[in-house]
Amino acid sequence: MGKTIVEKILSANVGRDVTPGETIVVDLDFVALNDGSGPLAVRLMKEKGWTDVFDPKKIMFCTEFGPSSARGLSNEHKLIRDFALEHGCFWHDPGTGAIHSHLMEHYVKCGDVIVAGDSHTTTHGALGAFSTGMGSTDMAAVLKLGKTWLKVPQSYLVEVGGTLPQGVYSKDIYLHLLHEIGSEGAIYKALEFRGDTIGNLSMDARVTITSMGVEAGAKVAIMETDKHTQDFLKSVGRGGDYREIIADKDAHYEKIISIDASTLEPMVAKPHYVENGDKVRNVKDLKIDQVFIGSCTNGRTEDMHIAAKILKGKKKQSWVRLIVIPNSQRVFLECLNDGTLAAFAEAGAMVLAPNCGPCMGVHEGIPADGEVVVATQNRNFKGRMGNPEAFVYLSSPATAAASALTGYLTDPREVM
């Protein structure tokens, strides 16, 4: 019988055929930690007296909530920076990007097995990598051993076909899927995305889908590699890291989910659950207070272009705070050089340095009690943005930009 993408990658890693459900120990091709998982992992290493890492050239540390907003966090940033530099690991400064942008642009190769101390590590399935998130203790063990244990997941095939209508984007595909299968709809599974709609998406658009794989509980969210993958890797100077990764024609999937993209509409996930999806046009007269365009899910250049096109030459509504954060230094510079950031600033946005921003409620935009936020991020759990009395709606960059213009949750097709 043929193999799914995941079964192929894991079989190659361990050097024999693996089957779903079995436990294996994998060699890791690259690993990364941020200021979420890194500090505890480093402290655990020190407590254990584990002085050596398995291979510093396969390890990256970075901070995502910087420059620091609190003394406790400053000390943790220093802790992981010093550890990374002392051990010769890769290090990225605060304000230069989120962990997944660094991984995508600099490190992950097609077919790799990757773990990182962050739940949205499912992102790198867009490069055809088996990539999953873990906590600090697992990451401490990984830093020492360069290996981890995992169960080979069963795969669900998500087939997306048809042309996306105007105003509808990859975020809407995923919010629709999540609404259909629920936030534990793929718990412990691999989600394999395929179909002509996926094939036509750019890498920036694909990342939105794979980054949110974990929101359905999935261990990995993965896609076949193709010309878009190759073009992306070439654009970041890593054309040599491309490899064709495809599933066998007769691979076995535990479930097949079909989505007709041509019937989709702009979607939101309403508070306080990611699975609480609805069409934007069904949420009437919702006055909003803040818009956030950014995050590892929707902070790429294409996202910025989509939002800027809607805002260019116009002004955001007076009562709305508009926060825009490119997710990496590369995206920041591209958007600076092509005038995109100017368009945001002229529309009344505050453009901040590349990092996670207000997504996790640590800094840079904690909403007030009772306020309504439209955000392109990946989670809207109660309290997620730092205030349990706020209401967060997840959307595409187009819906977020349209809403910033009108001051109400707005279907982007109304302003395009």
Add this chain to the structure above:
Amino acid sequence: MLKEKYEGKAWKFGDNVSTDSIAPGRLLHLRSNPPEYAKHVFEDVRPEFAKNVQTDDFIIAGNNFGCGSSREIAPLILKLSGVGAILAKSIGRIFSRNAINNGMLLIQCNTDNIEEGDKLLIDVTKREITKEGNPDFKMNFQLGEIEKKILEEDGLLRYIDKYGSLDQL
């Protein structure tokens, strides 16, 4: 450390309790001081929990407990609060690893017939859950081999200290 028996009171929760609900991100600056962070466990969704939870109490949850962020402070502050074990219909993947890595017993089972305040006895040797004052209630559970091995050493790092690698898992 995996004990033979756990005895405690049930705190009942619903579906999709995220790590943001267990350990709010706005308090991330307390992360280097887990006992302080533990005073805020479940603050946004169940503010009375932190003050009233007692040693060896149980979390009883529905589907997808611990979904969301990979922050390990979530199971750590549950443990520091005294929680003895977590029983849920299903448990988020990363949370599950984090909890076991810190020696927290997790049991996947049907929790519909356990109510708030029920006094439960978990017998790990017999893989059996019983309820005080209700002789009709008896439920069996399973414990994965890997999870059991890690729990027996009271966490992943102590396991690695003892065996030197993951090859025996």
